[in-house]
Amino acid sequence: MMWARAVLVFVRVSLAMFVALSFTPEAWGYEHGRSEYGARLHLTSLPARVRLATPVPGLSDGGRGAMLRAMATWSRVVCGASGFSFVEANAGEDAPIEVRAVLSGWRHGPAIGAHTDVESDKFTGNIQRVVIELDATRRWSDAENVPADALDLETVLLHELGHAAGLAHSGQTSAVMRAGLKPGHAPRRALDPDDVAGICASYAAPSWVKKDERLVPTIPRALALFAAIGALGAGIAAWKRGRKARVLSRSDPESARADA
Incomplete structure (x- = not known):
């Protein structure tokens, strides 16, 4: 029963992750020029x-x-x-x-x-x-x-x-x-x-973006990552509960039958 619940949670979260990735825009292809020491090239006097x-x-x-x-x-x-x-x-x-x-x-x-x-x-x-x-x-x-x-x-x-x-x-x-x-x-x-x-x-990058950090829309990908982590966590928790239940059933068969 515990395993069935864990599988169901994993399938649901995986489906949500797949949908999120499906609507995520393609990764940007742009690259910035770099100086001899790797600093990003940019004009300082505008226009x-x-x-x-x-x-x-x-x-x-x-x-x-x-x-x-x-x-x-x-x-x-x-x-x-x-x-x-x-x-x-x-x-x-x-x-x-x-x-x-x-x-x-x-x-x-x-x-x-x-x-x-x-x-x-x-x-x-x-x-x-x-x-x-x-x-x-x-x-x-x-x-x-x-x-x-x-x-x-x-x-x-x-x-x-x-x-x-x-x-x-x-x-x-x-x-x-x-x-x-x-x-x-x-x-x-x-x-x-x-x-x-x-x-x-x-x-025009916000102040929290570092000079050499690419500014890319990442909200859908972040949600997908959180969903994947959540699915993994749910699966591990369900596995641990199932394992604990099996250990208890082996150590106390009468109690296991009564719970059943």
Whole structure:
């Protein structure tokens, strides 16, 4: 009888745990860039100023429109009462983030169309200077329909500005911060929830979240864990009661028959 009750409790709690896990969102795929000593990379001066230092060949505005749209997309992210934003640097104003089209001497290999160099304090991770380089020998597009031999500039700049903010590549296939974009690929001009979660974890985390701790919604998983612990505890308690009853029945058969 005791064993049957223990099994019933275990089945009920296991079912509750399964349901909780079924409705738990997928784990975030975002990762943060790290300094030489492992500190999380982050900008300390917001809004972060960006300058198009070298125009992108083949585009009427040199790529400024695509850059401004990518900046605006990140700037629309709001995390609680806080926000994160980029602004275009005025003429003569210091800009810690520069976008450059490299016409010759591309040093990142033929498979790479864009690259972001981030200089930071190795102890704190404070980002000091960022250079986003674009391979100007490639064909770039800011059209709605990307030509088969071109890369969408807004998509690439959206990705590289994520690196400028301190994000590394994401494991989510739908994320802007997912690595890899080939000529003719459909644009990714909107942020994925994974991208937003990454930025919010860096720039709007509650005070109780440590700098190097990922902020992920964990309530459903916590409930599932508590349910599993409860099921285990219930099973152990029932087993102990059953064992005690068996010991008593062997030591006092008459009492056991009377209880039965």
